[in-house]
Amino acid sequence: MRKRKVPDVVINRLPLYLRVLAEIDPEQTPIISSYELGERTGITPGQIRKDLSFFGVFGKQGVGYEITTLRAELCRILNLDRVVNVGLVGVGNLGEAFLRYGAGRQKEVLNREGLVIKAAFDQDEQKIGRHIAGVEIFPVWQMPELIARLKLTIMILTVPAGVAQEVFDTCVAGGVKAFLNFAPVKLKIPAGIRVHHADFTLQLESLAYYS
Amino acid sequence: MRKRKVPDVVINRLPLYLRVLAEIDPEQTPIISSYELGERTGITPGQIRKDLSFFGVFGKQGVGYEITTLRAELCRILNLDRVVNVGLVGVGNLGEAFLRYGAGRQKEVLNREGLVIKAAFDQDEQKIGRHIAGVEIFPVWQMPELIARLKLTIMILTVPAGVAQEVFDTCVAGGVKAFLNFAPVKLKIPAGIRVHHADFTLQLESLAYYS
Numbered sequence: 001m002r003k004r005k006v007p008d009v010v011i012n013r014l015p016l017y018l019r020v021l022a023e024i025d026p027e028q029t030p031i032i033s034s035y036e037l038g039e040r041t042g043i044t045p046g047q048i049r050k051d052l053s054f055f056g057v058f059g060k061q062g063v064g065y066e067i068t069t070l071r072a073e074l075c076r077i078l079n080l081d082r083v084v085n086v087g088l089v090g091v092g093n094l095g096e097a098f099l100r101y102g103a104g105r106q107k108e109v110l111n112r113e114g115l116v117i118k119a120a121f122d123q124d125e126q127k128i129g130r131h132i133a134g135v136e137i138f139p140v141w142q143m144p145e146l147i148a149r150l151k152l153t154i155m156i157l158t159v160p161a162g163v164a165q166e167v168f169d170t171c172v173a174g175g176v177k178a179f180l181n182f183a184p185v186k187l188k189i190p191a192g193i194r195v196h197h198a199d200f201t202l203q204l205e206s207l208a209y210y211s
Numbered sequence: 212m213r214k215r216k217v218p219d220v221v222i223n224r225l226p227l228y229l230r231v232l233a234e235i236d237p238e239q240t241p242i243i244s245s246y247e248l249g250e251r252t253g254i255t256p257g258q259i260r261k262d263l264s265f266f267g268v269f270g271k272q273g274v275g276y277e278i279t280t281l282r283a284e285l286c287r288i289l290n291l292d293r294v295v296n297v298g299l300v301g302v303g304n305l306g307e308a309f310l311r312y313g314a315g316r317q318k319e320v321l322n323r324e325g326l327v328i329k330a331a332f333d334q335d336e337q338k339i340g341r342h343i344a345g346v347e348i349f350p351v352w353q354m355p356e357l358i359a360r361l362k363l364t365i366m367i368l369t370v371p372a373g374v375a376q377e378v379f380d381t382c383v384a385g386g387v388k389a390f391l392n393f394a395p396v397k398l399k400i401p402a403g404i405r406v407h408h409a410d411f412t413l414q415l416e417s418l419a420y421y422s
Contacts, residue, residue: 011417011420011421012413012417014416014417014420015412015413015416015417016413018416019413077420078416078417078419078420079419079420079422080416080419084419084422086415092308093304093305093307093308093311094304094305094308094309094312096304097303097304097305097308098411100304101305101395101411114416114419115412115415115416115419153422154415154418154419154422156415177421177422178418178419178421178422179418180411180414180415180418184312194418194421196414196417196418198409198411198414200309200312200391200409201226201326202223202226202227202230203391203407203409204297204326204365204367204391205225205226205229205289205291205325205326206222206223206225206226206289206407207365207389207390207391207405207407208289208290208291208295208325208326208365208389209222209225209288209289209290210222210388210389210405211290211295211364211365211388211389
């Protein structure tokens with residue numbers, strides 16, 4: 001119930017708070033004010049207090065938030081206090097880059113639970129059975145079975161635009177609830193499914209303003 | 212002067228408005244209300260009206276915005292009514308994926324001016340002189356000269372984290388004002404330079420909430 005009520009834009013900001021907090025040594029700086037957190041994230045202190053209050057997290061008036069507690073709370077809210085199993089479909093250049101990138105990031109966060117890429121899928125028989133950065137590539141027809149067996153709850157789509165909807169539908173039917181989609185296509189998304197579009201074009205177009 | 216006053220978050224939303232407008236045939240639907248634009252973008256009508264008012268763009272009370280005019284205005288504001296020359300540094304898996312992705316997108320927007328990737332750079336001699344999706348790969352030492360000659364105003368950084376700052380500094384010295392950075396590193400950014408971080412980790416972490 002609670003999950004329905006929190007706006008997606010609020011959820012999207014939580015990882016940023018978490019990242020900033022991770023850069024601070026709580027032994028040296030045990031407490032952070034919403035003002036300082038605002039300075040470091042570029043989000044206004046009022047917005048930060050409002051975002052955190054959605055989850056019943058409040059700082060001490062005139063003091064701030066205890067960093068260790070706030071980090072633990074954010075991890076718990078984002079389900080990052082346990083392992084979240086991620087799959088990837090489409091091991092072309094982008095898929096391969098992502099697997100290597102993911103491996104690099106996982107090393108950085110080894111000291112806590114979190115996101116782990118457990119399996120990759122491709123239709124090219126040449127690629128089946130290969131490992132990239134420790135992740136095995138399986139045939140796409142095995143997807144429904146492996147989604148269930150490996151408990152994949154997030155899927156990264158790095159497939160060509162032409163097959164994206166079909167792959168997406170298969171994953172949804174298999175029980176995946178959250179997607180990071182790199183295919184430049186507008187997916188038909190059923191209710192209850194969350195899709196983030198990794199859209200470089202929008203980012204580049206807004207950069208053109210500053211060019 | 213004007214550019215300084217518009218918040219970056221507003222600029223970041225303009226390409227989304229432009230995309231939604233591009234999907235509508237102005238012959239059939241010449242006018243759109245901020246309410247409809249809100250429905251299609253997920254941004255509140257009030258926010259949309261406020262965003263556009265920064266640029267002196269106002270809809271007709273009780274009617275809305277003329278789509279053709281609004282598209283032209285947004286293109287002009289974002290500098291997309293002319294060619295914006297883009298460079299890319301680091302032709303690994305991700306860089307190569309980006310070049311191919313960019314080429315696909317450019318075909319879609321052939322009927323207007325906009326972002327064009329003009330040159331790629333790498334330090335691997337094996338790659339120099341190759342073309343990917345029509346874009347030539349040059350040695351990194353030629354970067355300062357080519358930034359000036361090809362008027363590259365946006366640079367995409369798909370380099371390893373270890374060299375990102377050095378490459379960034381070279382581009383800034385060469386006159387590049389806007390960056391899309393894929394390297395998982397916190398860059399030291401001088402005033403007046405705009406950097407967007409394409410950070411998959413943050414996107415994945417917020418997806419974990421829905422997993």
